[in-house]
Amino acid sequence: MEVSRRLRIAPDTVRTWRRRFIERGLDGLCDDPRPGVPRKITDADVERVIVKTLEETPKNATHWSTRSMAAATGMSQSTVSRIWRAFALAPHRSQTFKLSADPLFIDKVRDVVGLYLDPPEKALVLCVDEKSQIQALDRSQPVLPMMPGVPERRSHDYVWAGTTTLFAALEVATGKVIGSLHRRHRAAEFKKFLAKLDKEIPVDLQVHLILDNYATHKTPDIKRWLLAHPRFHLHFTPTSASWLNLVERWFAELTQKKLKRGVHRSVQALERDIRAWLADWNEQPRPFVWTKTADEILDKVAATADESLTQVTSSASLGSGSGSACGY
Incomplete structure (x- = not known):
């Protein structure tokens, strides 16, 4: 019973x-x-x-x-x-993956995740990146609004009006974002963005920047600027590991909620919309909370690598009882 x-x-x-x-x-x-x-x-x-x-x-x-x-x-x-x-076989489905070949992968993961889970005192941790080539697109025909039973409809072709680049720094603790728009995407623009951060962040705080390995982040001019501003500390994510940078999650919000279905007849109109969306976000910011430890991430990456190697080097081996009444 x-x-x-x-x-x-x-x-x-x-x-x-x-x-x-x-x-x-x-x-x-x-x-x-x-x-x-x-x-x-x-x-x-x-x-x-x-x-x-x-x-x-x-x-x-x-x-x-x-x-x-x-x-x-x-x-x-x-x-x-x-x-x-x-037997859980789905030939029509496929997935993609890429394992980082960075020789310092483990050290960089521990460094970045350590900043997320145990940030230093009297310091600000910012996730920094650039969303480049944001296109100002106008549809070739007017967008047809949503109606009961009919979704919003738009023409597949568009009129291109130019591009802009958004430099953004996401504050890990609060979710606030400092942004700056530039028409070009060079070390000169990145240096201007660093100067903007230096101006807006209180002088008594150390600044830890989490960013990727893009060449504009490592030029001699940038290195000289960092030497002149010793409170700025750079922490690079491993190559092919943009998922480790939380600002990418914020870029996804911007894309889905503003850019993907936006209609802009000029770059100026696009930039106005981005600035307005950024201002609205900062009125009620929402931090993205990191929960995985470095050990959990490294274990999962190791398991993925082992699985990939096994599938490449071995073929399926099936016993004669694979289709018994208990399994099929």
Whole structure:
């Protein structure tokens, strides 16, 4: 009765499965043969579909579909679909990944994550980056507004009016953002942005900047400026690891809520909209809270690397019992 209550099933069901386990062990937990037409798809047929899915590709495509696999194996599309679902195979799906090759990857991860989770006292931690090539786009025809049952519609083509670049510094503790717009994206503009930060941040605070490895951040002119302003400390993210910079998450908010569906007939109009959105954000800023420790990140990266290496260096190996009644 205790098992029945915990699992919220009938007592007779508990007694039935307990009896079958006592009589036949683990084999008793598999489905018994059911009445009706005998099973037509054998374990060998199931294995053939799985091996073909994992180790071969069709002649005229990069991946299998249920239709092409059915034609290649002589089975029905529904049968192929059931087999793929049972073994969690989805040839139509793919994912991308990129592992950083930075030789200082571990040290940089620990440095940046340490600033997120345990920031220094009497200091400001800022995530800095540039969103370059923001395009001022005007649709070739007027946007049709949303109506009941009909989404907003816009023409696929557009009129290009120019670009601008947004330099942004996200304050990790509060979520406030200091931004600056420039028509060009060079070390000279980055130096101007550093000067803006120096002017707006109280002089009694040390400043820690988390930023990527872009060349404009490391020019001799920038290095000279940093020597003249010793309260500024730069912390570089590993190469190919922009996900480690929280300002990228803020750029995503700006893109989704303002830029993606925006219509701008000039760069000036685009910049006005960006400045207005930035001002609205800073009225009620929302910090992005980092929760993962450096060890958790490094463990996950190591697991991803091991998985990738395994998939590249080994092929699928299936036993003859892969399509038994317990699994399929």
